[in-house]
Amino acid sequence: MIENYNQTIKDVQSIKILPTILDVIVQSTGLGFAVVAKVTSKKWVTCAVKDNLEFGLVPGDELDIKTTFCRDVRRTNTLVVIDHVNEDEKFCNNPIPIQYGFQSYISVPIVLQNGTFFGTLCALDPAPNKLNNSKVIGMFTAYAELISFHLDAIEKLRLKDLEIQKKDFLLESFDFVSSHDLQEPLRKIQMFSSVILEKNCETLNSETIKYLNSIKNESQRMRNILNDLLVFSEFKKSSQEFVPIDLNVIVENVQKRLSKDFSKCNGEIVIGDLPKVPIMPDQIEQLFYILMINAITFKSNNCNLELSITSKIEYGSDLAYEKLDIGTKYCKLVFTDNGIGFDPRYNEKIFGMFNRLDTEKQSHSTGIGLTIARRITENHKGFIIANGELNKGATFTVYLPMTQ
Template sequence: MATVDAIDSAEAIARDVAAIGRISAVPALLKVICQNTGMGFAAVARVTNGTWTACAVEDTIAFGLLPGGQLEVNTTLCSESRMARQPVVIDRASTDPVYFNHHTPRMYNIESYISVPIIHTNGDYFGNLCAIDPRPAVVSDPRVVAMFTAFADLIARQLENEERQERTESALQSERATAELREEFIAVLGHDLRNPLSAVSATAELLVRRQSEPDLVKLGTRLKASTRRMSALIDDVLDFARTRLGSGVGLSIREADFLASGLMDVVEEVRAANPLLDVRASIAINGAVRCDQGRIQQVLSNLLGNAVAHGAPDRPIAVRAAIEGDHLLLSVTNGGTPIPPDDLPKIFQPYWRPAHSKPGGGLGLGLYIASEIVAGHGGTLQVTSCASEGTRFLVTLPVA
């Protein structure tokens, strides 16, 4: 529960005055009130136990209040309306049986007066929609009171919309800040892991060279495979952090004269790491292709990694690359259980992994990074999956 001091603080009052100021319909509503009642002053007032503050004003009688201006709350009839949570309506104060001797009409020299509460749907009291004039006016007409009530309800609903929007924007800003901090942390962590990983890799290389000790060679071989996998994961994490932090995946596009052999190197690495799998390759690229060769190799590596992880181990994995017309087509196809149709739109999302994925199967960034690299080249990455044809990822890149 907010304290009285907090409710009536300068910051709270300024915030509410600004909120009313953002409701574009309020000036028009106040003009309509004056035109339909013949009264010269109308206002939206913020009213608490301790303060009365004008938030919006239509003044044709030089009453002298501007938005942000204040009156002593006990000198106003809005305080009575607030306590009763009912409208106060006076056609002619000097002859009114209740208000003919009231201090408010006499203090402000007014004859006609109407004040209707502005109450939120949760019961919180904001203030009043009110109008005054030194001349009498027929404001007790039910149609006039109904108009004020409808306008007061409209203002209350608009204030609630403003508050919801402000909360939503604040939550989004907080979420963005959290996401940026998390991704900066990921980027720093990935970078800092490089040095210890290099040390582990060097140790693995030394063990592999101990040909006289087969057990150490086996240990070194496994350690090398693990460091390659960790290095690939770090690469994906760093690339992901760069895209999220706005710098995008770094590309160095130039004429690549040996793309075919570069792609074949990737295939051979996968074959060496998975000797029991049947990885078939048909790579026919004649001439130079304008691209970032290292990044295209990364795309193929990620697609092959996905095929190894999710394809059937007794079905071949097919890699095909060729230039057709003005485009380079690169595809990876594997057999096995098809990707469910509902999952197809999700597979290029970061951190997404199918429900049947095995623990430790990766971060779910490989396909996302591949799609970002392809998009950076002005190309497309598409996927089709069915039981008869298998799962096929197709990269289409412009060659010039």
């Protein structure tokens, strides 16, 4: 066997329905041998076989292509069917049936979606058989098309996996570059700007000081963006295990992290009784952090911040969101604030990377946080939706499955 055909054989063997197809062929036609073969101009390779005749062929075995009718099937892209070799004027003196000892035979082409000839679906038997009829030919043709469909799907999946691997490689490359090559120059820009300000504050004019402070602030903002991009890439490839966690514990952790921020804005947070949910703890804590810091960042200047977090558990069929699986039980989390809100037209756009909708407060946001929030919910096979009302506040609703 040529090593190059190993993957082809594995692909055919991975078609779960194929053994059933070969069984049905043998049982419904009375033929004792059925096979899927990879056929090229030079090779005939067994990929899957049902052998009640004890021919002895197993996946990986080869036949001389010149001693098969499959060579003709490949050349003409048409089937070959024989009811009774001895009574068939075209094939009665052909050496191939004599060599393999069969009297009835059928071989149908397997052609991939792009027009490439893959191989054949064949069956034969030492006894004559009625094969040259629409019922048998239709069955073989349908099964050949089904095999072709599965092979195409396998190839598409392989290409998708390669694409994912390339993206993962790019993410890893980005992780390295952003964590050092990009961060270090920004750190030095900040440091040198600070040194200039400290050592020359008395001799610098106000405009120069303003520019230097802007350089420091923009450098810090760029570092924040890079950090958020790192978080996004890490969560995209995260393989953390799901653990049943009381979400009240998650909220307490985030409140501790944001205690100073809430105090500065005189914020009040009201938390309902939250359930225990199977989650990736680090990710869900980050999700809560993003939604809570978002409320702080976009609070109204006209009133103190009020943020509420409530929950309920219901089946998808009882929740008013069309993307939910009706038979799955979800934890519905609702984050509601009285901040500046946003136009409802941006309910979906707000989750796009670098989309910032408020010009006055955009310097406080990297434009990546809500993109990370959506990625986290997707990692949990859940969903997040936003509903905003300009100058009245925003509501973020998160759906997390109760089973993983």
